[in-house]
Amino acid sequence: MNDTLFRPFNLGAIVLPNRIVMPPLTRARAAQPGNVPTAMNAAYYAQRASAGLIIAEATDISPDAKGYSLTPGVHSPEQIAGWRQVTDAVHQAGGRIFLQIWHCGRMSHPDLRGGTQTVAPSAIAFPGQIWLAGPDGRGGMEDCPMPRALATAEIAPIVANFRRAALNAIDAGFDGVEIHAANSYLIDQFLRTTSNQRTDQYGGSRENRLRFLLEVTDAVSEAIGPARTGVRLSPRNQARGMDCPDSIPTALEAAALLHRRGVAYLHFNEPEENPPSVAAGQFRRQLRAVFPGPVIVAGAYTAERARQALASGEVDLVAFGRAFIANPDLPVRLRDGLPLNPPDATTFFGGDARGYLDYPCLAPNREQLA
Template sequence: MPDMSLFSPLSHPALPLPNRIVMAPMTRCRTDQPGDVPNALMAEYYAQRASAGLIISEATQISRQGQGYSFTPGIYSQAQIDGWRGVTDAVHAAGGRIVLQLWHVGRMSHPVFHDGGLPVAPSALPPQAQVWVADANGQGQMLDCPTPRALDSGEIADIVADYRQAALNAMAAGFDGVEIHAGNGYLIDQFLRSTSNQRQDRYGGSRRSRLRFLLDVYHAVAGAIGAARTGVRLAPYITARGMACPDIIPTILEAAVQLDKLGVGYLHLSEADWDDAPQVDLLFRQALRQRFAGTLIVAGRYDAARAEAMLASKLADLVAFGRPFIANPDLPARLQHGWPLADFDPAALFGGQADGYTRYPPYTPPASQA
């Protein structure tokens, strides 16, 4: 492969990109209510960041059942499709490209989102986690997730169909593709791990069976909109939320083999990014690259130097940045010119209006640097 840098283009059959900087998916909880509808403020936010090679939208629930946090957007109603169309039109008008991240949270939820019923999961095992729930006045608090109920096989087929329809809805809303969220302790990840999946049917037990739900979802989505427009996000080193599975690394590597054979549009590796988090082992990166020849995105506390080193190693093709994009809508230009990065307001991450969202200005260099 030729030498790569953050600012070299990427050739891709469905998503040719002008640079290798990806805006990572970040939940911001600013939809219109009722109905979790994307709005003009969200369109402005994403359009401000359209200089990224690719934008991956915030996680978006495929159905009411898939929701686990207040004010997160959906892609299952006509109002939501229309709202997202405003976002994609704004991004495209600004010269950008954007894919929609498809999300079902599984057990990472609360009865308030299910008319008092329990969240669903592969098995009736609690995640030992909390989710953000807002009241009618928009004031949020963290609430414990209850023990979920286990899905029956018929319900699993229905959820696979929901993913397919959500992908079709995303294309109707003008997205350039979709990303199947299969990491970070949400529903597909729950099926992948023996710590959260203790089923005795064809969706649990062996590694092959635990992979079945992911592959069923992938086939449904790729069959509807095309493999080249279908990405998958995986998170092998995420251990929070009761997800520390002793077999997850071999499972992820086998998933990569299968998805490579199927021509997936890209794999997106979500790396643990908290303080004292486990480091991604070099041997794992090498093993993944040996098994997966397609487009590979990495995400997790990368700065410009680490990102360039990763690209130079040929162990990734694109690097996703999350938090730096919050207060730096012009992040690619700042990285390219070595301009300083602004800090975001942590109190304004979730919920609210324009403050802490669309009011972060681009950098204005001194006249001598302009």
């Protein structure tokens, strides 16, 4: 096919039928108690199985990794069994699915941690809010309190939790995992000078600030294989207290080191720019020079912008976020230039099947792309 969006792509041992990615999208619909994925979640992801690759929503590696209400985990037997429903449904529909795993660090609240103080690289408060739900499942945005700095001895157990979460994800049937090192969460907090002011081996120099990311990546890759290990970064996003002047050089050094480790891909969450800025192209060219492996980009892409990005050779796959929420059959709509359903932002976080399973499709996904 001449359409660049629909050229197959080899991602390690997995053949993707197109270059369209469903990125990790927090929807806050895990069953309580226990933050367990359900049959409703399985139906949601199976509806979107015509994506070249699905990366399932950010998932807690441990109970104390949580940063938002009603997000799923992958650390209990019940959660693993719940995710197995999801992966079975996606695979039966012909799809491929990775799981994004995270620790939210300071972007959290004591109410989500059994009343204990949140943690971070340094005792620097996050200048923003997180979504917190009440007993009725309805929620709102709440300020994040001051975290405490992790002791050096506390870091290795978190690395071990990432490793265990990756193994659990494979046990649950995922094709791989994505390490969340973007968007102001714990690993990103270690990467930035604005949130990491440590004086031990995890702070100060670029080498030290990269240490936690590389330890997590090495642990996960050793457990499940580098070809099943992706990493998400967001060096050009400077909001939410992350305006580190060294973020781009740090990310480029990270990319070079991750390429040597043979990771499956790098996934970049970019600022929403339409048209793209000069800085976007400059960064991608710098990135390609140090990371020739697969690159995914996300950032309010239109179909035309996605095709231009793929044609440049600077990226390999393009993720569509809000468009995938509202359009389960997004690939065929992009292929045929068909109108898109508008997303209902009031149903993004929490709730039931409304705004989750009821967006209309034009026809069954797999028949449309046969």
